[in-house]
Amino acid sequence: MELVIGTKRWSSWSLRPWLALKRTGASFEEIEVQLRQGAATDAAIAQHSPSGQVPVLKVGDLTIWDSLAICEYLAETFPEAKLWPEDPILRALGRSAAAEMHGGFQALRGECPMALDIRTTLEISEATQKNVRTIVGRWNRLLTRSGGPFLLGDWSIADAFYAPVATRFRTYGIRLSEYGDAGAAQAYAERLLATPEFLEWERASLA
The missing domain is CATH 3.40.30.10 (Glutaredoxin)
Structure with missing residues (x-):
């Protein structure tokens, strides 16, 4: 393979x-x-x-x-x-969230490309701000429904699709508290970037 x-x-x-x-x-x-x-x-x-x-x-x-x-x-x-949960409702919600990331959030993706070797601050456009608010809301609702620590409870494909988003928030200094987050979404983003798999990828990217 x-x-x-x-x-x-x-x-x-x-x-x-x-x-x-x-x-x-x-x-x-x-x-x-x-x-x-x-x-x-x-x-x-x-x-x-x-x-x-x-x-x-x-x-x-x-x-x-x-x-x-x-x-x-x-x-x-x-x-x-178990890349998707056994619960059919959580699985459907996770697939919806992954597909939304796969085909949407064009403003965020265009204005804030993934760049693991950069830390900066950026005044993002209204369209990108709208994307961030939507993502924060989506994360919070899924975390509340599943109980966390990841979007569907255990780590899943949905988390794989949002891991690059977490890097964008970190790279461009986007504070989720300014977009309706009381702390759960920020903590989730930090968990995504602390998994052994992501850390392995990041180390290799910066070598």
């Missing part, structure tokens, strides 16, 4: 399935393509990806080229890893 990813400092889409794959305990080969190298990056990705993007999971002659599709494949292939 091979997981083709982009530069770890920047590739939020690669981080998501990498975290899920690490949680399965399965062995895999990691192929890191250096992003932002123009034609060289395009050529390197084209060797692996039918979409021209990363991440890509390769299992024998099977190629899966979307982060959410990769995570769902892992959940089905490694049920013992």
Whole structure:
């Protein structure tokens, strides 16, 4: 099994399935393509990806080229890893939250890209502020319903999808207390960035 990813400092889409794959305990080969190298990056990705993007999971002659599709494949292939909860309601809510992140929050993603090697402050736009408020509300409601410590109780694919968001809040000095958080969302963001899997990724990204 091979997981083709982009530069770890920047590739939020690669981080998501990498975290899920690490949680399965399965062995895999990691192929890191250096992003932002123009034609060289395009050529390197084209060797692996039918979409021209990363991440890509390769299992024998099977190629899966979307982060959410990769995570769902892992959940089905490694049920013992419990990447989704057994509770069907929590599972549905988690899939909704992951899909929302997968296809939404364009302002936050565009204005505050993942950059693990940076700490700064940024005056974010009204559109990005709206995204942050929505995310804080979503996190708080899911944490209240599940009882935490992660969105659906135990760690899940939903947390993999929001881990890069937690890095963005940290990188750009976004204070969640200014967006309706009484502390639970901030504590959750800190838990995401303290998992052994994320810390392993971060160390490698800064090496």
